[in-house]
Structures are given as C-alpha cells and as structure tokens.
Amino acid sequence: MIAVISDVHANLQALQAVLADIRGRGCDRIWCLGDTVGYAANPAECVDLVFAHCEVVLAGNHDLAVVGDERASADRVPGMFDGGPGAGIALARTVLGGERIQRLAHLQPQALLDNVELSHGSSRDPIWEYVRSAEVATEQLRDQQRELAAVGHTHMPLLWELADGAAEALGGTMPDGTSIVLERGTRRVFNPGSVGQPRDRDPRAAWALLDGGTLSFHRTTYDIAGARAAIVAAGLPTETGERLELGW
Numbered sequence: 245m246i247a248v249i250s251d252v253h254a255n256l257q258a259l260q261a262v263l264a265d266i267r268g269r270g271c272d273r274i275w276c277l278g279d280t281v282g283y284a285a286n287p288a289e290c291v292d293l294v295f296a297h298c299e300v301v302l303a304g305n306h307d308l309a310v311v312g313d314e315r316a317s318a319d320r321v322p323g324m325f326d327g328g329p330g331a332g333i334a335l336a337r338t339v340l341g342g343e344r345i346q347r348l349a350h351l352q353p354q355a356l357l358d359n360v361e362l363s364h365g366s367s368r369d370p371i372w373e374y375v376r377s378a379e380v381a382t383e384q385l386r387d388q389q390r391e392l393a394a395v396g397h398t399h400m401p402l403l404w405e406l407a408d409g410a411a412e413a414l415g416g417t418m419p420d421g422t423s424i425v426l427e428r429g430t431r432r433v434f435n436p437g438s439v440g441q442p443r444d445r446d447p448r449a450a451w452a453l454l455d456g457g458t459l460s461f462h463r464t465t466y467d468i469a470g471a472r473a474a475i476v477a478a479g480l481p482t483e484t485g486e487r488l489e490l491g492w
Contacts, residue, residue: 245270246358246454248436250277250396253306254296254332255440255488256286258449258475259293262439269329277355277396278304278364283328283441283484285474289337290440291344303351304364305371306394310336311349314350330486335478360454366422370441374398375433381413382406385431392426393433400444400460401437401452405430417444420463427457431487434459447491 247266252259266274272359279289283306294301294376300432303431309325310333320420325333340348355362366373366380367387375384375395383403384393404415405424407430418434440442448463472485 246273246275247271247441247451248277248394248434249276249298250364250456251279251304251399251438251440252290252334253279253282253438253440253469254284254287254290255449256284256289256293257467257471258440258464261464262449262451263297265462265464266451266453269453274298274356275357275362276300277362277394278351279306280304281310281332281336283308283332283480284471285335285478285480287332288339288341291340291348295347299354300355300357300362300404301351302355302362302364302396303353303371306333307348308334308353308371308405309349310340311345313386315351328481331480334482335358335480343475344353344406354456356390359390359392361388361390363393363395365397366395367393367413373396375404375435376395376400376402378404378413378415381415381433382411385413388431391428391431393431395433397436397442398435398440398443399438400435402435403432403448403459403461404434405432418461418462420446420448423458423460431461437461441488442491445491447489450457457483468488
C-alpha cells in the first residue's frame with residue numbers, strides 16, 4: 245500500500261493526524277507531491293516529518309519560492325505570493341534554517357515511482373499548471389506516458405480518466421471513501437487533495453491510498469482550532485486560519 249499526500253502547507257496538526265491515519269491502516273509507504281511549506285505556522289516541523297516518513301518528496305511552487313528558485317519567482321505568476329502566501333513563505337525562510345532549506349533546494353517537481361508519474365502541477369508544467377478542468381485533464385492524460393499519474397497543487401481530491409479512443413477526459417471531485425478499480429487500458433490522473441489546506445468545502449485533511457489495483461480517497465479530521473491558533477500566534481494573516489474552517 246502507498247499513501248499519497250500533497251500540499252501540507254506547514255499545517256502540523258493536519259499532517260500529524262494524516263500520518264496517524266495512514267499508520268493505522270497498516271500503510272508504511274508515503275509519497276508527497278510537494279508544497280510542504282507555505283501558508284501555515286509550522287514549516288520546520290512539517291519539513292522534518294515529511295522527510296522522515298516519505299520515500300519521495302516533490303518540490304512544489306511554495307517550496308521553490310522559499311529557497312529562491314527562479315522557476316518560482318513572483319514574475320512567473322504576478323500576485324501569487326502576495327498576502328497570505330507571501331507571509332507563509334517569509335515565515336518559512338525565517339525558521340527553517342540552512343539544513344532544511346538545502347533539503348528543499350535539492351527537490352525536483354517530478355518523479356517516476358512504481359510506474360506512476362508524479363508531478364506537483366502537471367506532466368507538461370510540473371510547477372504551475374492546475375489539473376482541475378476536463379480540458380486541462382485531457383491534455384495531461386494525452387501527455388503522460390504511463391496509465392497512471394498523480395498530481396497536487398489544486399488542493400482538491402480529483403480523478404480524471406481517458407479511455408482509449410475517447411475525445412475528452414471524464415471525472416471530477418472525489419468524495420471521502422470513493423474507491424476506484426484501476427483497470428488496464430484507461431489512462432488516469434488523480435489528485436489526493438490537500439493535507440493542510442483543502443479547497444473543496446470539506447475542511448478535513450485529504451489524502452489517497454494506492455492498494456494494489458485500487459485507488460481510494462480519504463479524509464481525516466484534525467485539530468483545526470489548534471492550527472488556527474498557531475497561525476495567529478505566528479503573526480500570519482487571520483484569513484489563513486479562517487479558510488481552514490471553511491475548507492477553502
């Protein structure tokens with residue numbers, strides 16, 4: 245079994261709860277699709293936990309911004325790192341320390357494991373592209389070389405499928421408990437959703453599980469009030485904590 249997580253965004257309370265849930269299901273392999281830092285109050289603790297528990301960690305746009313990688317410069321997407329995102333990056337730069345910064349700096353936004361293509365964004369733009377519409381998912385599925393790919397970045401649990409001969413991908417948001425048998429002959433791309441900042445109106449932490457030929461989507465309750473209090477205590481924008489309760 246392989247647990248797939250993404251977009252922790254420095255939310256320690258959510259990450260701890262998800263890791264406990266994963267362990268409780270007997271899963272000892274974890275892939276992280278990037279954006280361990282940014283937004284919330286505990287980037288250092290989340291970096292330590294992710295590197296301790298995950299066999300692969302990708303670089304997301306927030307991780308790259310923290311280390312000053314030019315691929316995530318503010319010029320690429322004007323306004324991307326204003327407000328809450330910018331405050332989270334500034335906090336991470338302050339508290340991570342040199343060793344953690346170096347670990348993030350060596351990450352890549354794409355990988356291939358167990359014949360599954362992993363990207364933070366998409367196969368063709370692994371840092372910035374959001375695979376959240378049928379149009380973009382169709383292009384992703386045509387571009388990917390394997391039948392299965394996993395992406396992050398959108399903060400929403402999604403699955404898109406493109407059968408042989410089909411003109412457009414079918415799929416959308418995956419509710420908690422959804423289970424899909426991964427039959428051969430159909431290309432699929434999935435997003436496990438966000439551990440630390442879900443954006444599908446469900447405030448519970450999101451993640452996915454690959455168990456043989458089955459993909460399932462899961463939600464984990466966590467101490468949202470504690471995460472919000474930590475955000476306030478760190479001097480981050482109150483909106484960052486408020487959106488956790490809304491799942492947006």
